[in-house]
Amino acid sequence: MSQQQKQNDIHWLTGQFSDRQKEVSYRHSIESNVRSDARLALILASAIFAMFGITDYNLLGLTQEYYLLLAMRITVVSSCVAIAFIIGKAGGYADKAWLHALPLWIFAIGIILIVPLRPESLSTQVTSIAVAIVAFYLLIPNLLTVAALASAFVSITFLATAMIYAGVTAEGAVRIGLLLAMANIVGYSSLRRLERLQRQQYALLNEERDQNRELLQEIKHRKSLEAQLRMVAERDTLTGVDSRSYFMKRAQALLQRSRLEETPFCLFMIDVDHFKKINDTWGHTQGDVILTKIAEVCQHSLRPTDIIGRFGGEEFVVGLPHTSPNDATAVAERLKQGVEALSLDGEFKDLQLSVTIGVAVATPEDDLDTLITRADNRLYEGKRDGRNQVVTSS
Numbered sequence: 001m002s003q004q005q006k007q008n009d010i011h012w013l014t015g016q017f018s019d020r021q022k023e024v025s026y027r028h029s030i031e032s033n034v035r036s037d038a039r040l041a042l043i044l045a046s047a048i049f050a051m052f053g054i055t056d057y058n059l060l061g062l063t064q065e066y067y068l069l070l071a072m073r074i075t076v077v078s079s080c081v082a083i084a085f086i087i088g089k090a091g092g093y094a095d096k097a098w099l100h101a102l103p104l105w106i107f108a109i110g111i112i113l114i115v116p117l118r119p120e121s122l123s124t125q126v127t128s129i130a131v132a133i134v135a136f137y138l139l140i141p142n143l144l145t146v147a148a149l150a151s152a153f154v155s156i157t158f159l160a161t162a163m164i165y166a167g168v169t170a171e172g173a174v175r176i177g178l179l180l181a182m183a184n185i186v187g188y189s190s191l192r193r194l195e196r197l198q199r200q201q202y203a204l205l206n207e208e209r210d211q212n213r214e215l216l217q218e219i220k221h222r223k224s225l226e227a228q229l230r231m232v233a234e235r236d237t238l239t240g241v242d243s244r245s246y247f248m249k250r251a252q253a254l255l256q257r258s259r260l261e262e263t264p265f266c267l268f269m270i271d272v273d274h275f276k277k278i279n280d281t282w283g284h285t286q287g288d289v290i291l292t293k294i295a296e297v298c299q300h301s302l303r304p305t306d307i308i309g310r311f312g313g314e315e316f317v318v319g320l321p322h323t324s325p326n327d328a329t330a331v332a333e334r335l336k337q338g339v340e341a342l343s344l345d346g347e348f349k350d351l352q353l354s355v356t357i358g359v360a361v362a363t364p365e366d367d368l369d370t371l372i373t374r375a376d377n378r379l380y381e382g383k384r385d386g387r388n389q390v391v392t393s394s
């Protein structure tokens with residue numbers, strides 16, 4: 001049996017969860033319903049019990065027995081109404097089950113006290129006791145164990161008092177006993193079935209909730225994995241700028257849009273000058289650090305609407321929508337100066353960084369590859385003419 005099955009196990013006799021914790025949490029879950037149901041049932045049962053005062057009067061008249069019965073009924077009814085009120089205010093079903101059990105015992109004693117005071121109405125009382133037993137099980141919300149004990153007490157003491165005070169013979173007692181046993185069996189089986197069903201439903205609901213919670217966690221985990229995968233696909237892991245493929249996708253869309261809207265679009269190819277020397281002098285790891293710093297400077301020199309990607313090695317590519325050739329050249333100059341002014345400390349203190357930038361201005365006929373090739377050609381011219389410069393296509 002799994003841990004879950006063990007927790008959901010319901011005792012065959014009591015109809016309660018065998019697991020104490022589970023039983024407590026179940027009772028907590030039905031607490032507010034039990035409170036209002038118990039209050040209503042107690043008021044109803046008290047009213048019925050009080051109404052039988054009329055038959056007392058018809059049978060006994062204003063005799064001493066009648067006044068005794070009246071006093072008993074008033075005591076039972078007032079205590080049960082008071083308990084109904086207390087249950088309504090503070091009748092926690094999980095931690096104050098005894099409070100819910102109390103009225104059953106008060107009713108049980110009250111019902112038994114009727115026998116010696118009204119022995120001649122025994123046949124009516126047998127019916128009332130049978131109805132009371134069923135009511136203990138089904139009308140007044142309670143635990144099966146409590147209802148069973150109170151009902152058994154009523155049955156046995158009724159039989160005993162009937163034999164003592166109403167002169168019921170052994171044969172008659174067996175007949176009444178059988179009738180009361182039947183009422184007990186019907187009540188017990190019905191309540192046991194109800195208790196089991198309610199608890200099974202509660203266990204199922206909890207299982208469903210747990211599964212939903214697990215499902216939500218799985219969805220969250222998958223979403224975060226998706227975000228990570230997207231990040232890996234879209235970002236260059238070293239510098240944090242767009243990956244080449246993602247840049248191409250975005251640049252393609254921006255170029256197409258600029259063509260439709262007839263707005264200017266420019267593209268830069270940026271290459272770090274003499275980067276091999278940096279690698280050779282300080283090693284690849286330090287080369288990576290410098291490459292990241294350059295990417296940062298480039299990114300900060302651009303508008304949020306511009307896009308930047310790593311094209312490969314120490315080469316970056318920038319797309320500038322809504323930018324005229326003059327403005328693009330100015331941005332490229334600013335970017336170049338930014339890299340030159342990059343303050344490096346420690347072992348790189350004397351390192352003078354520079355980049356060469358080739359700028360291409362899109363014409364209506366250009367596709368992205370043509371534009372990149374043109375920017376690349378301008379970059380090559382810049383490298384050939386001494387590096388550390390911006391070359392714009394005419």
Ligand SMILES: Nc1nc2c(ncn2[C@@H]2O[C@H](COP(=O)(O)OP(=O)(O)OP(=O)(O)O)[C@@H](O)[C@H]2O)c(=O)[nH]1
Binds near residue numbers: 271275283284
């Ligand atoms: N640290 C580091 N180096 C890289 C990376 N990708 C490419 N490189 C290096 O960048 C250098 C590029 O060298 P070249 O293409 O000869 O160009 P260069 O030395 O920058 O000279 P010019 O571009 O002509 O100014 C090579 O040494 C590559 O190994 C990288 O991700 N990290």
